[in-house]
Amino acid sequence: MFRWYVINTYSGHENKVKANLEHRIVSMNQAPRFRRVVVPTEQVIETKDGQKVQIEKRVLPGYVLVNMDLNDDAWSVVKNTPGVTGFVGAGAKPVPLAQAEVDRILHTGTGAGGA
Known part of the structure; x- marks a missing residue:
């Protein structure tokens, strides 16, 4: 059964971990066990040098969401991905997130950084 899980990573390395994980999923023939790898983001307007600029900010720094059908192989793919420090x-x-919590996180901003 596909559920959402949260993986820990080093803050600031979320996009690199997402790319590494997506590459490992394909190279290890585990694509059927994974649906999405997401770095949740939101659009924020900040003032920089007197100018308002729109930036994309991570909703959960240091975390990446993964929608997968967890088994030993899928767990191993995630756990052994460079930059992953563990599951929450x-x-x-690993404990899956409730769907209501996933919906709240993914719909916080306009961007979801999804795959």
Whole structure:
């Protein structure tokens, strides 16, 4: 069953981890077990040198969301991806996010950085 999981990464490396994970998914023939890898972002207007500029800001710095059908192989693909420090969960077992929480996170901003 496909569920959303949160993986920890180094803050500022989310997009690199997303790219690394997507590459590993394909190269290890695990694409059927994964639906999306997302770095949630939102559009924010900031003032810089007196000018208003629109920037894309990460909603959850240091985290990447993954929609996957978790089994040992899928877990291994994620866990052994460079830059991944672990799953969010109780002990060694990843805990899936509730769908309502995923909807809230992904719809916080206009961009979802999705794949």
